[in-house]
Amino acid sequence: MVIDANMYWVPESLFTNEEVLARFVGEAPQDESTRVYLKDEGGVRQVVVEKPAGYPALNYAQGDYVLERMLADMDEAGVDVAVLKVPGANEWMSLDTCKFFNDGMAEYARLSGGRMVPLAVIPALDFTPACAAELGRCLGELGFAGVQLCSHYGDKYLDDPAFAPLFECLNEHGATVYVHHVPVPVDCASIVAYNNLRRSYGRVQDQVTAVGRELFSDFFERYPRIRMVHSMLGGAFFAVSEMLLPKPSKRADAVQRFQTDDGQLAARLREHVFFEMSHAQPWGAEQLACAVKALGADHVVFGTSYPVRREWLLDGPAFVRGLGLSEQDEALVLGGNARALYNLS
Template sequence: MVIDANLYWIPETLFTDSELQNKFLSVVTGRYDWFGHVENVEGTDKVQFIMEKPRGFANLNYVQGEYELEKQLADMDDAGIDKAVMKLPGCAEWLDLELCQYFNDKAAEHAKKSGGRLTALAVVPPYSTDENIEELRRCSEELGLKTVQLSAHYGDKYLDNEAFSGFFEKLNELNMNAYVHHTPVPVEYQSFRTYDNVRRSYGRLVDQGLAVSREMYSGFFNKYPNVKLAHSMMGGAFYAIQEMLLPHGPMDGGAVRRFQGDNGNLAEQLNAQVVYEMSHAQPWGKQGLEYAVSVVGADHVIYGSSYPVKMDWMKGGPEFIRNLDITGEEKEQILHKNAERFYQL
């Protein structure tokens, strides 16, 4: 069994419905320094959305035809993928409630047509208005979308901000898990923008690493003990800096207190409430993933490919995991068992 827990999807109607297209662009352009436009894909009859942050620096590309069900299922078959979890490709940050409702309806419909091979996530603005909470209930109880997808930050606010406390209180009450997707660049992004690979890869890592670190030290896990989070991009390679960021020893090393102490169980809370979705396997390298498993445990790593960003990531990903020097049981955890548990498949 192989579950690809990071298969990107947006409704194909976005490319053909001019009214929907204008609505989508109107909620992104100029918001949080994002800008979006549509242009033809050179040499084809297809169009693509290009999302820039800041203006002039492309960070997301949505290409017509890449999200059609028949293509997705055929590519999954070719790659040996049994099931997949659909994720929105980086646009959750700016969607308003009306678009969230539309996307949720279309995602549930798309998953239903897949015959059980695709699972969709709910997307809801993370503010505790009556309308947002009702949409969360509708997704869970009526549409069967049991996990909510969030952006690592909204504007200049990461998820530990009090603006989101009411929403997380509701998730805590419902025992509902959340998938936390990276944005292409962190809140402070000026130094990341110049080079494509720095912006589109390292920017995502820094964004996720900051998100996990802020959750850990803000008391987030104390306030919402029933909320489990899956962070994309391996939490920004959080495994590599986890020991550095956790408190070390008693706070009596001198007259000046330079670091925050432990509330008694930060490491335990992190272990209990956070898992890491790799987003794609091969770019981490064999040693990188083996080290991640040695630090956080195979039961905390979820396989994903970021399809359709690069077909090689999907087609070669499962075999890449099978070639890691870890046990057979650990490979099974990464390839499907952890996703089954987290996403209630």
């Protein structure tokens, strides 16, 4: 089974229903941090998210989220199941809008015959009993595979005590949580003016910060039943994992400058943190193979960020098969890990 664990979804009515569009845009901050608006380009309507204002970060395009086209592209790619998620906008969506999105994803899942499995969207801050009820509805009645969150909300990363009510509820459910990068990290002033630094490296910086804060805090002691799946390979975490989790020095040093790992950090990483690639090809074959080797094939999850670039879905499985992994490791990356994390039958 090949599973795309990162397929984007927004309702097509977002581009045609003025009431839905007004509510969606109206809930965004619309200040220096964020601007959301509708534009037409080449006959295609787009909802554009600038983050910060003046710098495009996300584009949702009309026609990209038509069920029949999505299923046809999955067929062409040889993808059996897709995990649906909302890219980025859940940072500010109200409970009513989250319910609207959850209902829409549930309908796609039904019409797809089980080939699409959603992740619930839920307000993360000000987590009320009504939010807890919606979370329970999604994980129970609607049969969702897990929950999706942003890596930070405003200037708060997920280990902040402000999110305690949410994570206490998630821990009770033993939920798998997909953590999607925010288009730019909290501290972005030095990169925001440069398009590729902002749109690519900014996401990497945001994710490695989020993963590191979870590992170095008491996050998993507070929420021991939670598994976190981070996008963008955890911000290329494979490249810095050894450096961030150093072993005790083999030589005597006058000053101990680093927090060394006595095994606890590695255990948190092994038991609670998993890494979704977001899309395979942009990493390049050598880097992606290195990630699998460094993180372990049982911790790397195939995803495509479809429909950002259709080729990431259509050619993604073949790209992973070209890495030279063992048959067992290839099966884990392409579907086995997602199947276990999201309890997919």
